Each structure stands twice: as structure tokens, then as C-alpha cells.
Amino acid sequence: VAKKPKLLSDLFHDTLKDVYFAENKILKTLPKMAKAAQSKDLKAAFVKHEKETRGQVKRLQQVFRILGKPARAKTCDAILGITGEGAEIMKDYKGMPALDAGLLAAAQAVEHYEMSRYGTLRAWAGELGMPDAVALLEATLMEEKATDAALTTLAKSVVNVEAEHAL
Ligand SMILES: [Fe+2]
Numbered sequence: 511v512a513k514k515p516k517l518l519s520d521l522f523h524d525t526l527k528d529v530y531f532a533e534n535k536i537l538k539t540l541p542k543m544a545k546a547a548q549s550k551d552l553k554a555a556f557v558k559h560e561k562e563t564r565g566q567v568k569r570l571q572q573v574f575r576i577l578g579k580p581a582r583a584k585t586c587d588a589i590l591g592i593t594g595e596g597a598e599i600m601k602d603y604k605g606m607p608a609l610d611a612g613l614l615a616a617a618q619a620v621e622h623y624e625m626s627r628y629g630t631l632r633a634w635a636g637e638l639g640m641p642d643a644v645a646l647l648e649a650t651l652m653e654e655k656a657t658d659a660a661l662t663t664l665a666k667s668v669v670n671v672e673a674e675h676a677l
Pocket residue numbers: 533536563566624654
């Protein structure tokens with residue numbers, strides 16, 4: 511029997527499962543990062559993004575619904591690697607002046623992974639003629655970009671705090 515050809519719609523569905531796994535993993539990670547962060551502003555940024563992430567999970571469930579498929583996750587090794595590095599920083603830099611800089615870097619790695627995934631999914635949803643899915647994926651992509659930009663701004667003040675520590 512010839513193998514059934516895998517189409518862009520299959521790839522879209524698989525990638526949706528990947529990012530669904532990633533968002534659920536991030537949802538478990540963000541409270542730990544908020545707890546670990548020393549800067550109040552950084553804590554607040556993680557708490558805010560945790561709330562947004564709940565909405566992003568719901569949007570993904572809506573995209574699954576558009577596909578007529580159950581919302582299912584497929585292990586995403588990339589996010590396990592990125593969050594694993596974050597966990598290592600939390601452990602190795604606990605109580606250290608550079609902790610927040612490390613948490614920021616870990617969070618930005620997560621955002622960039624998500625931006626890459628949502629950018630791809632949005633484009634594919636367009637190719638596949640699913641405008642409602644495009645709008646949902648676009649909304650999340652904009653949130654991830656805004657989070658990334660907010661973290662970049664925060665990074666400057668966190669580095670200043672460390673400079674004060676050193677004085
Ligand atoms: Fe996200």
C-alpha cells in the first residue's frame with residue numbers, strides 16, 4: 511500500500527499540536543519564573559504573560575475547532591530544551607545578581623521560538639484558506655512580539671540594577 515501523501519494541512523495540524531504543547535509547558539513555567547525573579551517589574555511581566563498565555567491556549571483550541579480536530583499536544587523538544595535551560599539558570603544563579611538577566615534571556619528565547627511558530631502557522635493558515643485561523647494566530651503573534659519588546663525594555667533596567675549591586 512502506498513503511503514498517504516502528507517499535505518500542508520497535515521503539517522499545519524502537526525505544528526499546531528507542537529505549539530499547543532509549548533504553550534501548556536510555558537503556562538507551567540511562567541509562575542516559577544515569576545517566583546524566582548528579583549525585580550518587581552520582571553515578576554509583573556511574567557505574571558501578565560501567564561494571563562496572556564491562558565488566552566493563547568484558548569485561541570489554539572479555537573483553531574483546532576476550525577480544523578474539526580480535538581485539541582491535542584505533541585511533545586515539542588525545542589520548548590523542553592529552552593525551558594530546561596531556564597530551569598538551570600534559576601538553579602545556578604539563585605540569589606545571584608545576574609539571575610534576572612538570565613531569566614530575561616530565557617524568557618526571550620521562549621518568545622522568539624513562539625514568534626517563529628506563530629509566524630509560520632499564520633502564513634500556512636492563509637495558504638490553506640482559513641481566515642479565522644489567520645486572525646487568531648495573528649492576535650497571539652502580536653502578543654508574543656509585544657512581550658518580547660517589553661522584555662527588551664526591562665532588560666535595560668535589570669542590567670542597571672546589577673551595575674548598582676557591583677558598586
Ligand atoms: Fe505564548
